Amino acid sequence: MSFHPNNMANTTNTGASTQAPPPKFTVALAERLVQEAKLNVSVLPMPTPECPNAIQVTEWYRTELSTEFKILNIWNRAELLGKGGHGTVFLEHGISGVRTGETRAVKVLAYDHPGITAQQLASLRHKELLVSIFLSQPWCERHFVKTHSWFTIDEAPNLGMQHLLGDLGAVQLTPRGPIAPDHARVVMKQLLQALEFLHSQQLVHRDLKPQNIMVHSMPPFQDSWIIKLGDFGSLEYYSDISDKSQIRPGGTPGFVPPDVLGYCPNDEMNTFLQACKADMFAAGAVLFIMLTRLAPFGKAGMHLDRYAHGEMPIGFPFTYLNSSICGPDCKALVQFLLAVRPAGRPMASTMLATSNWLHGA
Template sequence: MSSDIEHWHINAIVHKDCVEETHYVSDPARNIRRRPETTIWQVERLLGRGGFGEVRLERNRQDGRARAVKRIAMMGTNLTNMECEKELKALLEFSKPKSREAAVFIDFFGWFKDKSDIFLAMEYVPLGDLEKNITAHSGKISEGEAQSIIEQILSGLEIMHGQMFAHRDLKPQNVLVVHGPPMWWVKLADFGLSKKLTDTTAYHTKAGTQSYMAPEMLYSPDGSSDYTDAIDIWAVGCIAYRLVSGSVPFTIPALVQYCQDKSLFPVDPLFDCGIKSTGSKFLRYLLVTEPKDRPSASQALQHEWILSSKFFNPF
């Protein structure tokens, strides 16, 4: 692994019900140099389970702090060290001071491993994901609140895309809620499918969730077609539509028809929820079938619908 990744390695022993960490403490005032101190993190409960592992809640026995720990199974799966490093690199990139100041990414604390698994220690968000929270609010929220959430997601993507990363699996389940209504505060999470575009590579591995997947990804049967970070912009359009209307804009058959006939954009649910004309224009601005015609995250942030939000923070 790279030196940057090793810098975030935590010296830990993994037990069945807890994690024993050793840190070295130095304090010139007390003439203490590299004194080992042990911290015990108690495993409390399972928070979720995914394709290559699970996320669990751990609590510090000494001071009661909580953290979320993602366990990635390396044995008995097709997951490679390179794929695991991909997620680590994304977490490290967005843990840098400038990214942390933006307050739109889940905080990363470090990683450790045992013989069969790698563990990623991250910020615990008790309120859970955006999907869970929206479902608890009758499946949709006010337009003003949606504007605030979408502005925050776009701000995160502006940073990601500026560093040549695409999230590739953006959906409400991968947006965590730090604070609920009316002053929503959300953070982007789960970079397991994120990928960095270099001068010699292109995004072409198929990834993502169908309801939020851009047409260029969905209709590449073997996942071999190249695509850009515009896939994330399509996903933002789907999330915005979901927030204000209570449903995703397209089923798979409806998306096929829309790609063939642009007059079939689903406007009726938007009329029913009473969204402003600028909001409807914003959704059409993002949900363009040709990726080259979609705006960048920076351009989307300058749209009238975002700038007109009473919750908009220009800083």
């Protein structure tokens, strides 16, 4: 590898655009964008034997010069796409209006957290709504799942999102196996570009895993890989990057680094930087899984504690990355990302600028 893991200052992506920089994330800006994206809707139950909870969603608006209601689109919601800790996603079909014949994914924000209060639920929903709309703007939408609009049903925010092929685990890793190194390089570069943008905005994803990486296109069905990062239910905004309070644990077991779990020191980093380094560890776990279809530390990270304390066999888990799977530059990148201590993990901007493997060398 041609980079030093601590060389983070003044490092930029050499492929970056010369256009004016995007606006910085602020709560005030995100609030304004959220209001602009809000839709009025009415809901009609449309139960079927296959989906007794099916509904029809009608988007409408009222003109300034009239009290009449104008119908914009009508959607049928009759298929469940998935359910997780941060909400439920449905597939909707446009049956009338300007988006007739189109499909969209709609995420109903609901948090399956035991003991959560109504106030906490409202706060979590609002945070995810703000970030989802901000990351759907033209300056960054190529990196993230786009939320076109939103509305409320029974007080729950519903995010109207682009409908993609599925998540990386469901459409590739489970049915098709590991990803060839040349293809994994394309996916990894796009993932790091998304993280580079997030971190530049003082935003940290905190739950990076294959299930939260959505596939827009992939060979052999399309010419190339295009992925988008999604699910911002665990994301944090660090308004004070100098804060050194204890990091709040978050993420999925197997993708959370040892320092966040208290298995090793945090190298006296501020909370924001340590959180960024946690994203990088998760990115390393994703790359390892793409190349091998194996979890680097066993199911739910069961071997992570022993790995952090040097109690696993020498070379674990990198012995799985033999020469038939990836070359030395690729293996070294995974090793840096999965470093036990956060100081050993490069930032996304550093890797994008200096990694031989990412540049195809």
